[in-house]
Amino acid sequence: MIVIMKAGAPKREIEKIAKRLEIMGCIPHKSQGDNYCIIGLVGDTTKVDLGQIEANENVERVLKVQHPFKLANRLFHPEDTVIEVNGVKIGDGNVIVIAGPCSVESEEQLLSIAKSVKAAGASILRGGAFKPRTSPYSFQGLGEEGLKILQKAREETGMPIITEALCPDSFDIVEQYADIIQIGARNMQNYSLLKKAGKSNKPVLLKRGLSATIEELLMAAEYIMVEGNTQVILCERGIRTFETYTRNTLDISAVPAIKELSHLPIIVDPSHAAGRWAMVSPLSMAAVAAGTDGLMIEVHNDPEHALSDGAQSLRPKKFERLMKEIESMISNH
Amino acid sequence: MIVIMKAGAPKREIEKIAKRLEIMGCIPHKSQGDNYCIIGLVGDTTKVDLGQIEANENVERVLKVQHPFKLANRLFHPEDTVIEVNGVKIGDGNVIVIAGPCSVESEEQLLSIAKSVKAAGASILRGGAFKPRTSPYSFQGLGEEGLKILQKAREETGMPIITEALCPDSFDIVEQYADIIQIGARNMQNYSLLKKAGKSNKPVLLKRGLSATIEELLMAAEYIMVEGNTQVILCERGIRTFETYTRNTLDISAVPAIKELSHLPIIVDPSHAAGRWAMVSPLSMAAVAAGTDGLMIEVHNDPEHALSDGAQSLRPKKFERLMKEIESMISNH
Amino acid sequence: MIVIMKAGAPKREIEKIAKRLEIMGCIPHKSQGDNYCIIGLVGDTTKVDLGQIEANENVERVLKVQHPFKLANRLFHPEDTVIEVNGVKIGDGNVIVIAGPCSVESEEQLLSIAKSVKAAGASILRGGAFKPRTSPYSFQGLGEEGLKILQKAREETGMPIITEALCPDSFDIVEQYADIIQIGARNMQNYSLLKKAGKSNKPVLLKRGLSATIEELLMAAEYIMVEGNTQVILCERGIRTFETYTRNTLDISAVPAIKELSHLPIIVDPSHAAGRWAMVSPLSMAAVAAGTDGLMIEVHNDPEHALSDGAQSLRPKKFERLMKEIESMISNH
Amino acid sequence: MIVIMKAGAPKREIEKIAKRLEIMGCIPHKSQGDNYCIIGLVGDTTKVDLGQIEANENVERVLKVQHPFKLANRLFHPEDTVIEVNGVKIGDGNVIVIAGPCSVESEEQLLSIAKSVKAAGASILRGGAFKPRTSPYSFQGLGEEGLKILQKAREETGMPIITEALCPDSFDIVEQYADIIQIGARNMQNYSLLKKAGKSNKPVLLKRGLSATIEELLMAAEYIMVEGNTQVILCERGIRTFETYTRNTLDISAVPAIKELSHLPIIVDPSHAAGRWAMVSPLSMAAVAAGTDGLMIEVHNDPEHALSDGAQSLRPKKFERLMKEIESMISNH
Secondary structure, eight states, rough: EEEEOOOOOOOOHHHHHHHHHTTTTOOEEEEESSSSSEEEEEEEEEEETTHHHHHHHTEEEEEEEEEOTTTGGGGGGOOOOOOTTTTTTSSSSSEEEEEOOOOOOOHHHHHHHHHHHEEEEEEEEBBBSSSOOSSTOOOOOOOOHHHHHHHHHHHOOOOOOEEEEHHHHHHHHHHOSEEEEEEEETTTOOHHHHHHHHTTSSSSEEEEOOOOOOHHHHHHHHHHTTOOOOOEEEOOOOBSSSOSSSSOBBBTTTTHHHHHHHHSOOEEEEHHHOOOOOHHHHHHHHHHHOOSSSEEEEBOOOOOSSSSOOOGOOOOHHHHHHHHHHHHHTTOO | EEEEOOOOOOOOHHHHHHHHHHHHOEEEEEESSSOOOOEEESSSOOOSSSHHHSSSEEEEEOOOOOOOOOOTTTGGGSOOOOOEEEEEESSSSSSSEEEOSSSOOOHHHHHHHHHHHHTTOOOEEOOOOOOOOOOSOOOOOOOOHHHHHHHHHHEEEEEEEOOOSSHHHHHHOOOOOOEEEEEEETTTTHHHHHHHHOOOOEEEEEETTTTOOHHHHHHHHHHHHHTTOOOOOEEOBBBBHHHHHHHSBBBHHHHHHHHHHHHOOOEEEEEHHOOOOOHHHHHHHHHHHTTTTEEEBOOOOOGOSSSOOOOGGGOOHHHHHHHHHHHHHHTOO | EEEOTTTTTTHHHHHHHHHHHTTTOOOOOOEOOOOEEEEEEOOOOTTHHHHHTTTTTTEEEEEOOOOOOTTTTTGGOSSSEEEEEEEEEESSSSOEEEEEBBBOOOOHHHHHHHHHHHHHHHOOEBBBOOOOOSSSSSSOOOOOOHHHHHHHHHHHOOEEEEEOOOOOHHHHHHHHHOSSEEEEGGGGGOOHHHHHHOOOOOOOEEEEEETHHHHHHHHHHHHTTTTTTOEEEEEOOOOOOOOOOSSBBBTTTTHHHHHHHHHSSSSOOOHHHHOOOHHHHHHHHHHHHHHHHHHEEESSGGGGGSSSSSGOOOHHHHHHHHHHHHHHHHHHH | OOEEEOOOOHHHHHHHHHHHHTTTTTTTEOOOOOOOOEEEEESOOOTTTTHHHTTTTTEEEEEOOOOOOOOGGGGGSSSSOOETTTEEESSSSSOOOEEEBOOOOOOHHHHHHHHHHHTTTOOEEESSOOOOOOSSTTTOOTTTHHHHHHHHHHHHHHHOOOOOOOOOHHHHHHHHHOOEEEEOGTTTTHHHHHHHHHHSSOOOEEEOEEEEEEEEHHHHHHHHHTTTOEEEEEEEOOOOOOOSSSSBBBBHHHHHHHHHHBBOOOEHHHHHHOOOOHHHHHHHHHHHHHSSSEEEEOOOSSSGGGOOGGOBBBBBHHHHHHHHHHHHHHHHH
């Protein structure tokens, strides 16, 4: 941590702050320039409250040197974390594909989609039973009935299932049915939910918030890990920018950035990023080329009647074609 | 709602979509141009799923005409909503000031601050007992103990209190003590929490999410209102942009925008917007001049030892000076 | 400047970098922590190329301490710069108002508007002769004919005129007619134009770029000042964010921020920020309350036939009302 | 174009606007709903000024249906544009690589880099002679001397050269030496420069502005094309967002988006997007997988002494490795 004192800060004030930092357990090193005095801090600065230091009228700014996350930090855990779910490995260097509808709508719908995505090569089935919708007037999901349909699909296809938990309350029931529990973008900083997920023994897929930095995503993962659950899969799903042609802007750089900063697996959701089915294929290819550990793709047998996200869902035929392209790219690499 | 067909969409497909929209209860009007065919929809389009229409390969784009919120919409409720809490009115044309520390830290701290902000003219006391913190290693609030201290401060000063609820689980206990329940920016789209708040008979202060549009803020209010609780106070607290000098960018335009679009009261939180105490005063003045119904300001008796948000808290003396400036501006207006 | 070495960087590499920095004229102070080594630099670091240091594989990051602008920096020039144009002072603590149409369309139009804005209390007349338009098919301005009309308006009303220069080529002709030369948001980093403006002896109004940080705006001012022209007026006109209800997001915090960082006057353009005439009034009031040195407001006698920016122009009657509100707020303050 | 009238707009006003639109050459179709009246416009609406319509107090909003660009629009020019420079084809389905240093620093430096990038498989040489720098104190390029060195490098290697023109003034001299003229991100809306480039008979590489939408990039291309020069190569180089880990956020979706909207070739610059050399390789692979027509990569033989952009430049060895990976991906596809 580095404390930059205001130009012209009196010596006495600089000493006072340095002393206070020492009491907090840091070793301060002062460097006095012509205009500014800098105090560099060595030692464990995680307990130092940045805001308290900045509250001093003689302090210009405080800069962090170390990343604030520890358990998610590759520095302290250099090997990749590999998560295994019913035999499917995530983070071992292969690209796994999660596919399925946005929402579970009926047994017939889900089974039909599940079979076709399995045949095409997907290894995990997605489907929402509790849906976070921008409008209270939109379809909110089938709830537990949806979870039961997911269970049936797992029985019939053998694919592990991933589905979203919306709040600590309904977490337990979701946990009962799901193989991987999803925490959505809008809940990335729902700390009660993160703590709850941290106490689960099931893997958690954590989506990046709409305007979350990569560091904040890793801090959200830290919330889960600090409670004991280290099986966290991160998911880049597009961030909010001024561009309106796409629903969100896929931050493809997040893939190599997270590989640098963390040991956790990172997957990409091109369907939510683009919000347009025609872009799912090129964005999937890009994600694989950038080194993603997996893809999460929305597939619907009848997008024009989908109860949610029709505009960004691939039909099974198109998904099959995409899977072939991905396999060809990977196998030749 | 307007459906723009792709250039060259076959007539048959246009007819098919028009028919489908009719079945959904809309009256479609086609306008055929040289390159594009447009279908304008009249009637209740709230039940039409935009995504389903966009999923059609012959559809270029779907544009909404009506705002998706109804209960929060000024169009259907032209008079301003005025919310009364223990005699304090919010939204009646006056500017009310909510002040207090970021977190409740001790009885001594809160009572001292409460008395000084009351003396300076604040009418509602703020203070967090359950704190949403980016880092799991930061102070998380005193919990119920904090609520009890808030209660004591209300007894001693007579000021109504506002404090944050973080999840549906702890909502009940917060509701028991608070006069106004705050839903924080990170929880603006925590739909379980919104639904819970909608069943309360206490006023709710809903903060705009870090990257939420004004429309999304109003849709979040709609979630609360549709459950029966129409006492919603909106709060602009800065949005996330590329600018790094301030913690967030205060969207001052949100004040007149929300006054146009909705009948709900809107207040401004300059402390979180700027993240720098030296800017709280000019931003407060700006908010009042733009027509805000109130301000929410962080005040701490000892910012350098504050357990959270020290950098953006005003000392009581500075808060007093600000209150005088505000009063002088208002009284002369 | 602070150089953060990568965790585990070999001692030899740290020494090498420290030596190199010494040769560049800095005095390096090393602080060795458990995981990171930090090198704090004292002395003149403006000549040190950040990119060169970051190019070293053992360097994690380089952080700047000093602001990169000098001539625009309040640190080295504590008193406010006051700019005088034909008797009108900008930056002396009063709020001056620049008003007029987006584009000069005809003599009749400009004279009519000029007279009404003068009567209402504006002190400087604006009007574009060379227009930067997003579309090549839009009206591009009257060119020199427009400048002649502006000159006539100055003769008739006595108001100094401000108009935009689009490129170094046409700068000379604009300079010949204008009292203040405007550099638009899209040209904020048009360095050839900035250098040209730096050689002029007329004041320059420099608009903040659509996605420029405050620091970048001040660096653009520095480009002008370093050439000898220190009469620079800064202008906040809204930045680009994800919000779509307004054309841009007025960054009201830029007013106090620039007052902190620089001695140059800062004015606000609420018309371009909002893009909606109904918001010009509240945003103007907010800017004045936040401490702006002036306002630049688009006024048109017939917005529905304006050749540009009709949607954000005030009619003379509304402008008159706004001027009265502003005066009442100021006089009572 | 669609005009949405305000709720409660009087019939007379709706008629007036409809009549006015007819005079402007459009055919208006009215659709009257319960709350809103919509006027759909058929015919050539490019001449209709959106702002004039929005200036009417009874108009809520105006929505565009057609894209405002014509010459750059794939709708009116379905086949891909292929640009040929000294035998190198851009846009024909192959991926071409442009490589070289950020700035030309010396003959020795450029020739050394030119030879190594050619040997590795690059087909066009880049190098800046006139440099747009954020700080007036930074190296501004060698000017014409740099152009002469580029010419020498072309003679020795046979590679066509691309270099940037900063303003209409120096455009002629750049045009004299360059095979492709680059217009930088900060100049994307420098309309004088665009018009000048439109009169050239050399291909132009147009970079997307830091906060430009894809539509605005295409409108900037339109400015060049409308003057007669249809040889425009577009370049995605990262946009500005809240994320700070990377210098900019590479908008990988721009590649498929531009392929949908336009017939012009689109290339990607991963060096400026990331600002970190370690990310250039994964982002390059992603761009190729997403369908880019080319890459522009900064290569320097000694990044730690580079006069600009050292942090994002690849060393020749790393560039060679990247070229092999790209070739392997392409050949197997």
